[in-house]
Amino acid sequence: MxxxxxxxxxxxxxxxxxxxxxxxxxxxxxxxxxxxxxxxxxxxxxxRRDASRFPLRIPCSRSSHSVFLRGSTVCVLETPEKSSGSGVPSPPRSRWLVKLQESSLGDLQLLCPFSKRRVTYLPRNFPKVIDSLESRIVEICREFRIECATLGIALGVSKVVVSPDCVWTDLDKLEVYSIREQGRLGY
CATH class of the missing domain: 1.20.1280 (Monooxygenase)
Structure with a gap:
């Protein structure tokens, strides 16, 4: 060409x-x-800043508690190479598998990728500030769960699917499907 x-x-x-x-x-x-x-x-x-829309309150006629849909993103965070400029070889890039969850205030929480627990201890070489212009962030998958806000626990739901899971979807067009532990389908 x-x-x-x-x-x-x-x-x-x-x-x-x-x-x-x-x-x-x-x-x-x-x-x-x-x-x-x-x-x-x-x-x-x-x-919109609220494009992630999570946690999203779900109307529930059977429960007196507030029920929320929470979303998180499992991604690979790759830190940039730091050039020393003195001829000394720079340390290699670090890669981290992390789960990010946005709070209702728009802050990001760092969670363990294999559970729902917040990360309280970070390794020494983990970046203090994650700058999306310098660091590379690759989304692996999205995770959704339904939980009771007052109790802070999941409500016996083993799988949640949101359709369509897109930044442009209006809330009134969002559909949430769930499979309960008894094998029953929820909508």
């Missing part, structure tokens, strides 16, 4: 850029997409 046949990303037609942007699922992907070119930024709206 010669230079005359190549097309620059910034020269893509607005319709195509908009189609690409509307297929992004996570808030982080939408923010990264918008940061590439001004034409990309103007092609899709900025995701």
């Amino acid at each position: 010669d230079q005359a046949e190549r097309c620059r990303w910034s020269d893509l037609p607005p319709e195509i850029v908009s189609m690409i942007g509307k297929r992004l699922h996570t808030r982080m992907d939408a923010l990264r997409f918008r940061s590439v070119f001004s034409s990309f930024r103007s092609s899709i709206p900025s995701p």
Whole structure:
């Protein structure tokens, strides 16, 4: 392919850029997409700060307690290489498997990837600040659970599926399916 046949990303037609942007699922992907070119930024709206929408209160007629849907993201966090500039070899990048959960105030909590427990002890070389411009964050999967807010426990639900799980979905179009421990399907 010669230079005359190549097309620059910034020269893509607005319709195509908009189609690409509307297929992004996570808030982080939408923010990264918008940061590439001004034409990309103007092609899709900025995701709302409350785009993650979690914890989400679920109306429940059978329970007197408040029931919430909580979402978290399991991801790989890769720290940037630090160049020493003195000719000494720099330490290799560190990679961490972490689970992030956004609180109702918009703060992120760091959880153990294999449980629901908050991480209270961090290794010495874990970054104090996670800067998404410098660190690479790769989403592995999303996890959802239903729990009772007043009791702070899961409500006998073994699996939860949210459809569609997309940053652009309105709350009134969100569907939550669950499988209870007795094998019953909930909606």
